[in-house]
Amino acid sequence: MERLWLSLLASSLLSGWVFAAQGGELGLLVNGHAMHLDDRRGSENEANYGLGLQYDQPWRDQWLWFAFSSGFQSSQNAPAYNFGSGMRRRFHVSGPARLHMDFGAAAMVIAHDGYHKGGPVPALLPVASLGWSHFALNAAYVPPINDQVVPLVFLQFMYSLTPGGVPTLRTAQNGAGTP
Numbered sequence: 001m002e003r004l005w006l007s008l009l010a011s012s013l014l015s016g017w018v019f020a021a022q023g024g025e026l027g028l029l030v031n032g033h034a035m036h037l038d039d040r041r042g043s044e045n046e047a048n049y050g051l052g053l054q055y056d057q058p059w060r061d062q063w064l065w066f067a068f069s070s071g072f073q074s075s076q077n078a079p080a081y082n083f084g085s086g087m088r089r090r091f092h093v094s095g096p097a098r099l100h101m102d103f104g105a106a107a108m109v110i111a112h113d114g115y116h117k118g119g120p121v122p123a124l125l126p127v128a129s130l131g132w133s134h135f136a137l138n139a140a141y142v143p144p145i146n147d148q149v150v151p152l153v154f155l156q157f158m159y160s161l162t163p164g165g166v167p168t169l170r171t172a173q174n175g176a177g178t179p
Contacts, residue, residue, distance in 0.1 A: 012082050014082060024162070025055070025160050025162040026055050027053065028053065028158065028159045028161055029052035029136070029158050030051060030159070031049060031051070032049060032153045033138040033154075034153070034154050035155070036151070037150070037151040037153070038151050041142070044075040045074070045075050046105055048074065048096075048154065050071045050080075051072075052082075053068065053070070054066060054067070055068070062092075063089055064087065065085070065086075066087075066088060068082075068083065069082065069084075070082055075150070075152070078113040079112060080111065081110070082110040084123075085106065086106030086108075087104045088104030089103055091103075097134055099131070099132045099135050100131050102131070104126075107123075107127065108125065125143075126140070135157070135158070136157070136160075137156075138155070138156045138157075138158055139155050139156075139160075140154045141153055141154075
């Protein structure tokens with residue numbers, strides 16, 4: 001099972017470079033922290049370190065389609081893997097830093113030995129991102145769906161590997177770039 005997830009991560013890396021040539025943005029994900037919002041299970045690991053990739057593609061108006069895959073240390077200190085895709089709405093904040101906030105949802109599959117016997121588990125999660133230039137802080141909320149899942153906010157850092165950083169979004173009416 002672990003080889004399958006490593007293969008998916010490797011293929012995501014390759015496809016990310018191909019897609020980046022299409023005008024999107026390829027980013028390196030550094031997974032880092034899970035803030036557990038309920039202490040009913042005890043001491044979960046909150047240092048969820050790991051690496052992955054994220055690809056952002058402007059879609060229409062202020063919407064971005066994105067795809068991601070990563071590996072990290074789960075809250076139960078077991079290797080975990082995820083991949084998925086979603087949509088985010090971008091809101092620009094004026095200024096020279098090109099500050100932006102994104103809100104949306106991601107459909108994903110996650111697997112780790114500490115949950116569901118290591119098998120894949122589908123999820124649809126709300127996501128948010130705060131970014132500027134080549135950097136972004138991503139967050140996903142995991143709700144309490146059953147007795148085994150402690151609600152949490154998962155944080156990761158993204159660094160753009162694409163020259164020029166954040167992709168320019170285009171308007172549907174005239175195709176002009178948005179700052």
